[in-house]
Amino acid sequence: MSELIQAVLDNNEKTDLRQFLRDLRQQEQRYLLRNEILNAFSAYCSHHEKPEQFCHGSHLGKLIAYTQEIILDEGSFCFIVRPKIASQEVFRLSEDDLTVDVMTVQELLDIRDLLVNRFHPNEGDVLELDFQPFYDYSPSIRDPKNIGKGVQFLNRFLSSKLFQDPQEWLEALFKFLSLHRHNGTQLLINERIKSQGELSSQVKKALQFVSGRPDTAAYETFRFDFQSMGFEPGWGNTVGRVKETLELLDELVDSPDHQTLEAFISRIPMVFRVVLVSPHGWFGQEGVLGRPDTGGQVVYVLDQAKSLEKQLQEDLCLAGLDVTKVKPKVIILSRLIPNSDGTRCNQRLEKVHGTDNAWILRVPFRDFNPNLTQSWISRFEIWPYLETYAIDSERELLAEFEGRPDLIVGNYSDGNLVAFLLARRLKVTQCNVAHALEKSKYLFSNLYWQDSEEQYHFSLQFTADLIAMNAANFIISSTYQEIVGTPDSIGQYESYKCFTMPELYHVVNGVELFSPKFNVVPPGVNEAVYFPYTRSEDRLPDDRDRLEDLLFTLDDPEQVYGKLDDPSKQPLFSMARLDRIKNLTGLAECFGRSPELQERCNLILVAGKLRVEDTADREEASEMEKLYRIIDEYNLHGKIRWLGVRLPKTDSGEIYRVIADHQGIFVQPALFEAFGLTILEAMISGIPTFATQFGGPLEIIQDRVNGFYINPTKLDEMAEKILEFVSKCEQNPDYWQEISSRGVERVYSTYTWRIHTTRLLSLAKIYGFWNYTSQEDREDMLRYLESLFYLLFKPRAKQLLEQHMHR
Incomplete structure (x- = not known):
């Protein structure tokens, strides 16, 4: 992009650039966003009767098209240019001679701070948050087009490792398969198979054993023969299904590729208990839609829970685990509201309609101030209660599941923070869902956070977002642009890459957009409720x-x-x-x-x-x-x-x-x-x-x-x-x-929800496999996030709680 700027300066377009910048100085605004920049340049071209080719085809026209923001500083202009998706470059153009300097992220954040007239960078340093070092040891996507396809990238990476160093990775795969138990029952392989080499030979023997039997023969008819060969339930419910699964493993051992790896790992029965976390708002099945903080999220989570339970039942049946009487369970973890206004939100446990074993578990906030905690609390105000809520919820979940969950899915900023706290304590795979991050909904919400802190408490919310999105094992987004936007606009997660909250902290690198943790998995629509009018x-x-x-x-x-x-x-x-x-x-x-x-x-x-x-x-x-x-x-x-x-x-x-x-x-x-x-x-x-x-x-x-x-x-x-x-x-x-x-x-x-939940469960298994086999040490990242929680988030939450105590 520096070449494009230099091209403007090296010909007669330099005069136009100088005049355009003078025109910008005549405006009252010191901070211009993309639409305002485009409108200002269009007005310039019109006023100076520039031809259409100049407006869009000139070097200056192209530079303006790539420019996301312009900040008018004393004696200079700061250009924030986005040459491509998930990429940003910053330049300073001096007003006098139009010399160009590349700016660091820290310099950009200092200039943004000055706009609010509260803080001068020379008056002292500010806390800098930088998560990039924690991603340096992880595989990274290179092509922006593949952002949001994390699991495909991860499967290719894992299968290439299997190919390059087969002994090490197949040994890890063997140990991974040996781990699986449910309620004390061993699954997949038992102690008769003692090594990776034995597993490979026994798989071939097992394939010979089933090849002479009818595909439709039930697993029970040969269960004990299989046990004697070292195989426990989990391979399939019929001869045909068992044969398919064993063939996938045999192919994976002999000639690994990413499709085989995903197909095999997706069949492993390793998810039985799922928690969907949605603490805020009125969460119920009747009488809640149309209330504050409900709407789409209640519909989304309820439909997801129903579909997850159904998919888990189907998957476990296909795995042959009906012989072990395994029953999957899904719990929606929400908040119990004593003053429930005629809804069922004051009931601790409510079965999800149309399911066998999906439940809404409501845990109350502790009564720091009953005038507040007995009633609904806005999603912008609930931050002081979430840590103790997570502690209380852990106890309730362990009792309801009679053990630990296998997957915790957070929803929205508060749910994702609780998911982080629970997953950290329980050592469980954490998935984040945040289809509506507030930061990109409210213009300049981070820059002028102090002006809206009393109403929205963005300092708590954005800190919670940074903690949860970096802690998550994987993140689900509905769309690609939710992550990194379009060529013309930044995405919701991309907005966390680099920003300032003046007098609080600078985020130098808030999230790694090229991490394979991001996956686009759109939600479905409930086909039992929503269907064509012609039916x-x-x-x-x-x-x-x-x-x-x-x-x-x-x-x-x-x-x-x-x-x-x-x-x-x-x-x-x-x-x-x-x-x-x-x-x-x-x-x-x-x-x-x-x-x-x-x-x-x-x-x-x-x-x-x-x-x-x-x-x-x-x-x-x-x-x-x-x-x-x-x-x-x-x-x-x-x-x-x-x-x-x-x-x-x-x-x-x-x-x-x-x-x-x-x-x-x-x-x-x-x-x-x-x-x-x-x-x-x-x-x-x-x-x-x-x-x-x-x-x-x-x-x-x-x-x-x-x-x-x-x-x-x-x-x-x-x-x-x-x-x-x-x-x-x-x-x-x-x-x-x-x-x-x-x-x-x-x-x-x-x-459809079937597409969604099949993908979600596949992701949970593959990221579980990745975390185990890669032996990726995330402890340094998690300790850093804990520090932010206890030293930054928690003191501010305590201040808000003190305000609540006087209401």
Whole structure:
């Protein structure tokens, strides 16, 4: 990138650069982000009548296109350039002579500190956090395109090690297979096989033994013969399955490759007990959706738990472990809330509907201040209670499982921190899921953290994120861009690579994006609840009629605000929490600014509550007030319905289908969406879907093929795109159905829970195998993280607790 800057300086574009920088000085802003930089350069080109080729094809145009940020310092300009995904370079251009100097990360962070006028780098040093040394001994992905494909990389790495040093690695594999027991029962191989060499020869004998038997013969018919050869349950439930598994091992010993390694390790029965951690919010199965801090995460974790239990049952049955009476168990670990507001969130143990052995285990926060801890606490406020919560949860989990779990999956920042604390104490594989990291949702949230600390406590949250993501054995993301963004924007995890929290710490290298711990595993959609509207045989007429009335005609001020003048108009539909990021108010304003949309469509919103006095969430209250203002300002009375209801899950599935009956359109207008479960729900129901172009929807939807992208910051453009679709449907009666069918196909091919959980369990096994066979010493990393927890996180959490004690 320095060559590109030099090319600008070496020709007549240097004059344009100087003038452009002068124009920037005329602005009040000292910190410009990418869109602002592009807009400023576009204005410069327009004002100076530059040709189109100059704007986009010149050296200066290309430099501007790669520039993510410009900071205006005294006498110079700091350019933060992103030449490619997951890469950053920083340059200082002097204002007088345009000399260029490469800046260090530390210098960049010092300049950012100065912007908040609180801290000068010469007044003393600040704590620097750098995790890079802990990744130096681990294998690293080289090509950015392969970020998020960690397990594929790891399998190739492991199989190459098997090939290069077969004796050492096969000995490790033998010991690994010897380890496996469940409830005192030995699995896979017993003491009759004493070495790797014996294992190899016995596998060949066992293959000879089963080759003459019918593939369908049950394992029980030859179990004791197998035992005498050194093999215990776990290889398969039939001759055919046992033969396949042994052939994979035989091939792995003789000619290792990454596909064989993954296929074999994925069959090893080593996961029986799983914990899904989700402490904050109202976690229940009824009466919780639409409340603060619930929504998508409750749906995600419940569906994941059901699918995990089902997949574990199937895997263990295929492994032949039904003969040992093994029963898998999944526990969702959440918070018990005594003042449960009519929900079941005050029950310690609740069985997950539709499962044999999946449970919600609720553990209360300790009563430091019963006025607070007996009731719901915002996800931004719960940090002081998590350490003792983890200690109490450990005891409860050991009792419920009658032993240790095999896998702990954290969800969101708080759940991942608790997962770290539990995994550290129990020495269990830790998986992180964080589809919505707050740092990238709130602009400059780290730089100006002190201004919002009272409300959001970002110092605690971002520290918890750094601890958990570096401690995790593996991380699941829904999309590639959740990790490293797009060529034009940084990803959520990438935002933790380098940042400052002035007067608290500098993060020089916060996470290794090229680590094989990152894996893209998108969530699924619950096919029992969300299915195409055309499957009329699976729909209940009474539910359809009741929800039709609720959506279009019911006159009930307790549940609905607004009456439609013409209910037959095509419905624009959206369903989300009322918060700033979900941007339902932006959709309402888009609708209000477009008379054409109002003429042809009605707007129907499902948003949890109707009255400001019914919410304790300040952001939700603010958005409710804003929505009322928009309705009045644009006189949307008669054209909008706002449903303040908490829908049971079955109703949320049918409500999409009722909208599809009316050939409606689903609009997801979030300012940023990490993934977008509602998008999957709408698409599988058969509703043509318009979704934000910022975040995960870019990987779910293929624009104008099975859905549409919208820019929620450009309301007129958004309205035009929806109107274009409405017009096409009027001109071609089959067009709505074409998009509808393609949306359904897209979900079924890629986004099912079976695909998700099969992948998750495979990852858990492969990372378990990696941790054992590599003998990777993570203790130095974990000690460093513990230091951050006890010396940085815990004192700040204690300060917040002291504030809580006086409430």
